[in-house]
Every structure is written in structure tokens, then in C-alpha cells.
Amino acid sequence: LIIGSLTISAILVFFIVPLTIIFFIYLSNILLCIYQRNNELKAHPLSDVWNNVRKMIASFWDIYARIWHGYELHGVENLPEGPGILVYYHGAIPIDYLYFLSRLFLWKKRLCLSVADHFVFRLPGLKLLLAVTGVIPGTREACLVALRNGYLVSISPGGVREALFSDESYQLMWGNRKGFAQVALEAKVPIIPMYTQNVREGYRMFKERRFFRQLYESTRLPFTPPYGGLPVKFRTYIGKPIPYDPNITTEELVEKVCKGKFLFSFQTKTAVQALISKHQTIPGNIWKALLERFDKRRK
Numbered sequence: 001l002i003i004g005s006l007t008i009s010a011i012l013v014f015f016i017v018p019l020t021i022i023f024f025i026y027l028s029n030i031l032l033c034i035y036q037r038n039n040e041l042k043a044h045p046l047s048d049v050w051n052n053v054r055k056m057i058a059s060f061w062d063i064y065a066r067i068w069h070g071y072e073l074h075g076v077e078n079l080p081e082g083p084g085i086l087v088y089y090h091g092a093i094p095i096d097y098l099y100f101l102s103r104l105f106l107w108k109k110r111l112c113l114s115v116a117d118h119f120v121f122r123l124p125g126l127k128l129l130l131a132v133t134g135v136i137p138g139t140r141e142a143c144l145v146a147l148r149n150g151y152l153v154s155i156s157p158g159g160v161r162e163a164l165f166s167d168e169s170y171q172l173m174w175g176n177r178k179g180f181a182q183v184a185l186e187a188k189v190p191i192i193p194m195y196t197q198n199v200r201e202g203y204r205m206f207k208e209r210r211f212f213r214q215l216y217e218s219t220r221l222p223f224t225p226p227y228g229g230l231p232v233k234f235r236t237y238i239g240k241p242i243p244y245d246p247n248i249t250t251e252e253l254v255e256k257v258c259k260g261k262f263l264f265s266f267q268t269k270t271a272v273q274a275l276i277s278k279h280q281t282i283p284g285n286i287w288k289a290l291l292e293r294f295d296k297r298r299k
Contacts (some may be wrong), residue, residue, distance in 0.1 A: 017229020018203065021095055024064070028057050029129035036128065045131035046111065054111075054132065058102035065099040068231050069202065070293050073103045075194075075238030083147040084190045084241060085180055086112065089172065089272060090156035090163045091199035092226040097154070100194070100236050101133065112152040115143065117160050119221055140183055147187040154194075155180050160222050165213065168200050168284035170276045181250045190241035195275035197235040201289035203228040232289035237275050 035041070035053040043049040065071035079086075088097065097114070104110055113134035120126075120135065136142045138155065146153050156162065157174040166173055184191050203226050206212075212224050281288055 015225065015227055018093060018226050020229075021093065024060075025129070026125060028060070029126050031057065032128045032132055045128070046134060050132050051109070054105060058105045061098055061102040062106055065102065065234070069096075069099070069234035070231075071096075071099045071103070072235045073100060073107075073238075074235060076104070076107065078192060078238045078240050079104075079108075079152065080190055080192070080241060082189075083150050083187065084152055084192050085143075085147070085184050086152060086154035086192050086194050086238075087180060087272060088154060088156050088194040089170065089196070089199070089276065090158050090160075090166075091196065092163055092203040092205045092228070094156070094163070095203070096196035096199045096234050096236060099234065100196075110152070112154050113146045115153065115155040117220075119160075138179070140179065140186075143180075143183045144187055147183070147189055160220070161216070163226075164205055164216060164222055164224055166200070167204070167207070168282075170200060170280055170282055170284065172273060178250050184244065185248070185250060188244045188246075190243045192241045193239040193272045193275055195237055195239075195272060195279065197237070197279045198232045198284065198289040198292070199234065201228075201232045201284045201286045202230055202234065230286060230290065231293065232286065233292035233295070235279065237279055239272075239275055 032053060041049060062071075101112055101114070104112055111134050113136050115138040116130075116135045118137065121130065121137065134146075134151070136146060136153075143153050143155075157177040157180060158166065158172060161175070162173040180191070205224055205226055215221075215223055276282070
């Protein structure tokens with residue numbers, strides 16, 4: 001009985017925060033449904049009619065971010081006034097990205113549309129939340145329409161694979177994905193790199209096993225559950241934009257994002273990887289990430 005109780009307690013400690021996040025996400029969708037019903041809303045989900053309830057949900061997640069992770073957002077001035085593509089590293093749970101969306105809306109009253117994996121749209125009971133928060137499929141057509149309508153569009157080229165199989169070494173797992181570069185060139189918009197410090201110390205995946213890798217590659221579904229939820233320090237950094245260049249090829253643009261020339265004063269550093277190299281201890285250290293909650297100098 002004691003061994004069983006200890007085992008259950010250990011499991012709860014490992015998984016309680018990720019499960020709590022899922023609960024709050026579904027609670028957000030319920031609040032949206034109540035708001036829609038009470039106000040008899042039939043407006044388009046991206047219209048300003050939804051801004052009041054968006055602000056309420058964003059405020060909740062921002063408070064959660066401040067309390068649990070001491071969340072900070074740096075580099076908002078690097079975002080263009082018009083459309084652009086944000087490219088970011090995907091943690092085990094992209095809760096840091098949710099924090100970013102919330103604070104961006106509270107600070108700038110601005111929506112950033114989010115490219116999501118196809119399995120996200122199969123999740124039951126989240127249709128309204130996905131629509132109102134601007135989650136879109138990663139098709140070329142959907143991204144181009146969003147950009148031409150003036151929106152920021154965000155994408156993680158590593159996607160679910162990076163979430164599942166990257167680790168505290170913060171390795172980018174982009175493979176041969178070039179779609180975001182092709183869309184940026186066609187829409188004539190800049191690409192902006194983004195990264196959140198300590199995201200792998202907050203939430204992790206179990207070490208990669210061949211079985212889980214084969215299972216994902218055959219189904220494209222994330223069967224491996226994340227664990228953790230420690231209140232480590234989260235800081236999201238937005239790098240300087242890589243501007244549109246009509247003379248650049250898709251391959252060269254991908255290389256600039258991976259080995260870029262336009263990030264801060266580090267002209268030869270990588271764009272996303274440079275943010276990681278500058279702001280992240282590698283390999284990640286949970287204790288150091290926890291102690292950074294008390295590091296006032298970084299603020």
C-alpha cells in the first residue's frame with residue numbers, strides 16, 4: 001500500500017502541471033462558448049468583436065505565466081508593423097508560445113496566427129478556441145492569405161518532431177523543411193527568429209527510444225507524454241528580422257534562418273541557434289533555471 005501510494009504520488013508530481021495546462025486550455029474553450037452563446041455572436045472568429053473575451057483569456061494566461069514561470073518577453077520592438085513570419089524553437093509543451101501570444105495581445109492588441117500540426121485540429125472540444133486564437137493549418141494557401149491580410153504568422157519548422165525528440169541540448173530538428181521560406185519569399189515578408197530560455201527545463205520528454213520514434217514516424221501522432229512543470233524562469237527573446245530580399249533563393253533564406261547574418265550584432269551567428277547560444281545554458285540545467293527566478297540582474 002505504501003509503495004503504491006508513493007508510486008501514484010510520483011506520477012502526479014511528474015504529470016500534474018501538464019494535465020493542469022490541458023484543463024485550463026479546455027476551460028478557456030468553455031468560456032468562449034459561454035461568451036458566444038450569451039452574446040449571440042455570429043461574427044468571424046478573427047474579428048474584433050471577440051477582443052473582450054480574448055483579453056480576458058490572455059490576462060489569465062499572462063497571470064499564470066508571471067506566477068509560475070516569472071515570464072518575460074524581450075525584443076517586441078523587432079516585430080514588424082505589418083505581416084511577417086515568426087520562426088521559433090518548439091519545446092516539449094509550447095506553453096511558452098501561449099505566454100507570448102497572450103502578452104503580445106495585451107501589449108499590442110495584436111493577433112499572431114499560429115501554424116499547427118494537423119493532429120491539433122482533431123482534438124475534441126477545441127474548435128472555437130482554435131478559431132478565435134487564430135490557429136491555422138500549415139498549408140501554403142492559408143499562410144499566404146493570413147500574411148496578405150496583414151497578420152503575423154508563426155511556425156516552428158521542427159514541429160512535433162522537435163517537441164518529442166529534441167532535449168536539453170536544444171538541437172534544432174528542421175530536416176528539409178523549406179515551406180516557410182517559400183511562403184516568405186512569395187508574400188515578400190520578413191522572417192523573425194524567436195526562442196524561449198529554459199523551455200526544456202520546464203517541460204521534458206522521456207529519452208528517445210526507437211519504438212517511440214518509429215511509432216511517431218508511422219502515425220505522425222505524439223504518443224509520448226511530456227512531464228515536469230517546474231517553475232523555472234522563462235524568457236522569450238525575439239531576434240532582429242531577416243528582411244525580404246527579391247534576389248535570394250529559398251535555400252539561401254533557409255540557411256540565413258539557420259546560419260543567419262541578421263541577428264543582433266552577431267553577423268555570422270545563426271538566427272534561431274544564436275538566440276539559444278546567447279541565452280541558454282547547454283546542456284540545460286534545471287537547478288540553474290530555477291535559481292534564475294531570483295536573478296534580478298537579467299531583468
